[in-house]
Structures are given as C-alpha cells and as structure tokens.
Amino acid sequence: xGDHAARFRGGSPGVLQGTYSYVLQDxxxxxxxxxxxxxxxxxxxxxxxHAMLQDSGRAEYVPASxxxxxxxxxxxxxxxxxxxxxxSAHAVAEAIKRAPKMKKAEVVIVNISGRGDKDxxxxxxxxxxx
Amino acid sequence: MPFxxxxxxxxxxxxxxxxxxxxxxxxxxxxxxEAGARVxxxxxxxxDPVADGPVIQRASERALRAGATLAGxxxxxxxxxxxxxxxxxxxxxxNPVLQMGLEKFGGAAKAAGADGVxxxxxxxxxxxxxxxxxxxRGLDTIFLAAPTSTxxxxxxxxKATSGFLYLIxxxxxxxxxxxxxxxxxxxxxxxxxxxxxxxxxxxxISLPGHVSVLGGLADAAVVGSALVEEIERAGSVDxxxxxxxxxxxxxxxxxxxxxxRREPKA
Numbered sequence: 001x002g003d004h005a006a007r008f009r010g011g012s013p014g015v016l017q018g019t020y021s022y023v024l025q026d027x028x029x030x031x032x033x034x035x036x037x038x039x040x041x042x043x044x045x046x047x048x049x050h051a052m053l054q055d056s057g058r059a060e061y062v063p064a065s066x067x068x069x070x071x072x073x074x075x076x077x078x079x080x081x082x083x084x085x086x087x088s089a090h091a092v093a094e095a096i097k098r099a100p101k102m103k104k105a106e107v108v109i110v111n112i113s114g115r116g117d118k119d120x121x122x123x124x125x126x127x128x129x130x
Numbered sequence: 131m132p133f134x135x136x137x138x139x140x141x142x143x144x145x146x147x148x149x150x151x152x153x154x155x156x157x158x159x160x161x162x163x164e165a166g167a168r169v170x171x172x173x174x175x176x177x178d179p180v181a182d183g184p185v186i187q188r189a190s191e192r193a194l195r196a197g198a199t200l201a202g203x204x205x206x207x208x209x210x211x212x213x214x215x216x217x218x219x220x221x222x223x224x225n226p227v228l229q230m231g232l233e234k235f236g237g238a239a240k241a242a243g244a245d246g247v248x249x250x251x252x253x254x255x256x257x258x259x260x261x262x263x264x265x266x267r268g269l270d271t272i273f274l275a276a277p278t279s280t281x282x283x284x285x286x287x288x289k290a291t292s293g294f295l296y297l298i299x300x301x302x303x304x305x306x307x308x309x310x311x312x313x314x315x316x317x318x319x320x321x322x323x324x325x326x327x328x329x330x331x332x333x334x335i336s337l338p339g340h341v342s343v344l345g346g347l348a349d350a351a352v353v354g355s356a357l358v359e360e361i362e363r364a365g366s367v368d369x370x371x372x373x374x375x376x377x378x379x380x381x382x383x384x385x386x387x388x389x390x391r392r393e394p395k396a
Contacts, residue, residue, distance in 0.1 A: 015224045017180055018251055028199050029229030030177040 005034040006063035007046040008054055016044060021051040037066040037126060038086035040114070068093040070126055073116060085114030086122065131270070133169065133217060133245075133294045133328050135349040137385050139341060140168035141378060142330055144221060144354030145361070146189035147172050148198025152206050154367045161371035162357070163216050165378035169330075169350065170210070171248065174203050174222035181250045183305030185355040189362065200226045200235070204242045211243025219246045219272065219293075232263040239269055246270030246293045254290035261290060272296050277317050281324065288325035294350065295327045299334050306336035306356045310343055318347040338384030345385055353381060 004010065007022045014023035016031055024032040024044040036042040053059040072092035077083045084092055095110045116123065143162040147155045159170050175193035179186060200222065207218050220239055227235050227249065239247060247269055252260060254273060264271050270293030275284055277300060288295055297318065300311040321329055331344050332352025344351040357374055364370035
C-alpha cells in the first residue's frame with residue numbers, strides 16, 4: 001500500500017467520500033495512501049462509471065507504471081510533438097505495449113484527454129532534463 | 131425506540147475510540163458517565179474522516195497508529211455494557227462497517243450491547259440495507275440533519291431516523307467554536323416541525339453558555355472535540371479521565387442551572 005494507485009488491480013469495493021466504487025483499502029476498510037507520478041491518478045478510489053464499465057465487461061482497465069508513463073510522454077513528444085498529460089500518458093504506454101502485436105491494418109485510437117503543459121515541472125524532475 | 135432524555139439538555143459525550151489506546155478510552159468513558167454524560171457516542175476511527183476537524187482527525191490518526199479497529203471498538207462496547215446502563219451509540223464512517231459486513235456488524239453491535247448506530251457519511255437514500263439490518267437487531271439508526279437541509283430533506287432524514295435526531299449546529303466540520311450559529315433557534319424549530327423524535331444538537335459545543343442555550347432548543351447537547359482535546363492534552367489515563375469528568379460537570383452545571391428552559395425570543 002502507498003506505492004501505487006492501481007485501483008482496479010489492487011482495490012476492492014468500498015465507500016470513500018460518498019461514492020461506492022473500487023477503493024484501495026485494508027481489510028478493516030481503512031483507506032490506503034497512494035502514489036502516482038500523475039496527480040490526477042493519485043487517489044485511492046475511481047469514478048463509479050469506470051467501476052460499472054469494468055464490472056459489466058464493457059471496458060478493460062490496465063495499469064501502467066510511473067516509468068512507463070514517463071517513457072510514453074517522452075516518445076510521443078519526440079515523435080509527434082505532442083506532450084500528453086501524465087494521466088493520458090498511461091494510455092499511450094498501453095498503446096506502445098500493444099501496437100507491436102497488432103496487424104499493420106488495425107487502427108488504434110488513444111484519447112489524449114489532457115495536455116502535459118501542466119506537468120512540465122514533474123517531467124523536469126523525473127526525466128532529469130536539467 | 132426514542133431515547134429518553136431527562137435533563138434539558140442531556141449531555142451526549144463523543145470520544146474517538148482507541149485514542150491513544152482502548153484501555154484509556156474505557157476509563158475516560160466511565161469517568162464521563164460518572165460525571166453525568168447520559169449517552170456515549172463511541173467514535174470508530176477512520177483514515178479519511180471528512181466530517182471532522184483537526185482535533186478528531188488527529189485523534190483518529192493516533193488511534194489507527196495504535197491499531198484500533200471496529201472489532202476492537204465492539205469489544206469495548208461489550209466491556210462498558212458490563213459496567214453501565216447508559217446508552218451506547220456507535221459513531222462511524224460507512225466503509226469500516228461495510229467491510230465488516232452489515233449483518234455481521236449489526237449482530238456484533240447488538241450482542242455487545244450497543245443501542246444505536248450513527249453513520250456520518252451515509253445518506254437515507256443509500257441506507258436501505260443498513261436500516262433493515264440494524265432495525266432487525268433492534269438497533270436505532272441515527273441520521274444527521276444539517277443547516278443546509280431543506281424542509282423536505284429534514285422530513286426524509288427524520289423518517290429514516292430512530293432513537294434521536296442529530297442536528298448539526300452549523301455548516302463545516304466538527305470542532306469547538308466560541309459562538310453558536312445565530313440561525314440555530316430557527317433551524318431547531320424547523321426540525322421540530324417535521325419530527326417528534328428527541329433532538330440532539332452537536333458540532334462546536336464546548337462551553338457552558340452553549341449548553342444553557344441548547345436547553346431551550348434541544349433535548350440533548352453533543353460534546354465531542356472539546357473532550358477529545360482534553361484527552362490529547364492529558365499526560366496520563368488518570369489525568370484524561372479527570373479532565374473529561376471536570377469538563378462534563380462544568381457543562382452539566384449549565385444544563386441544570388435553571389436558565390436552560392428559557393425559550394429564546396424568535
């Protein structure tokens with residue numbers, strides 16, 4: 001506990017701040033500390049819509065590590081000139097993992113839901129760009 | 131069953147259980163009862179106490195660090211019940227109760243000798259299973275009403291409530307304040323219009339003056355952070371018990387001083 005924020009993989013159903021969803025917690029229902037390089041993911045619960053989509057099987061949720069998200073940010077910035085938000089960079093990291101196993105004709109859509117301008121301070125620290 | 135409050139207002143004492151350990155909590159609660167507390171609210175420590183101010187936040191952190199659990203609080207209820215007839219109310223956030231399981235919790239709370247349960251962060255709309263499982267065991271379900279509750283909402287809250295209704299005196303989190311909210315008399319009258327249940331008022335109650343004003347408005351006054359702060363300041367179990375007893379006696383003096391039945395002018 002306290003070293004990640006992978007709520008589907010490490011969490012279980014619970015109530016935090018008025019919402020029933022997947023929650024990172026111990027057996028007694030005490031909420032765990034979290035860590036993520038991305039501020040928007042550094043929270044012990046997850047939007048209940050996602051919990052519903054996961055449980056109904058309509059969406060599959062996969063985690064990415066801080067290092068994978070940072071590497072994905074760098075790659076997208078250098079190849080496309082797009083700096084994704086660190087939250088969105090987790091999705092880019094998954095695309096990087098999946099694309100080599102796919103056929104050339106198959107199409108992947110990555111939703112870059114936020115821009116990384118807001119994260120340059122964190123990027124500078126973590127990528128040692130100074 | 132509605133609680134019966136003899137004094138106006140009766141004193142309800144809240145303590146965060148397991149701060150700094152369960153043995154201390156037991157001693158301070160017995161001292162509070164001896165000093166005149168008529169109901170004890172046993173706070174179950176939670177990692178994310180969103181309704182609480184800094185004093186109870188710190189107490190919750192101390193209790194969790196020392197290993198307090200809901201099961202430990204239920205064992206404390208059992209141990210207190212062997213010593214006293216004073217009503218004991220479990221005061222918790224929902225998640226620890228949910229993780230234990232509603233049925234298991236209800237059974238254990240009843241077996242331990244608890245009288246009621248108050249869940250801070252559970253709304254009546256989401257409380258169907260909870261109310262069913264508690265009332266099946268004969269446990270009262272106490273809900274919170276707030277200054278921001280509309281008349282319609284007060285009626286919904288009152289309908290879900292048994293034992294007594296807990297009215298939050300002002301907006302914001304728990305914590306002692308110098309003054310009661312000016313709107314409190316009007317708020318209490320709005321609540322009285324929708325329910326016959328006994329009314330307890332809490333949040334910010336710490337001074338004798340508060341208690342004497344509440345005598346005209348409510349059946350009971352809940353004192354929490356002021357007591358928890360005494361425990362935080364005390365250097366030993368005995369000092370904590372003595373400080374709590376002194377504070378309860380001081381407040382109780384205001385309740386029975388005769389000024390308490392005066393209805394404030396509207």
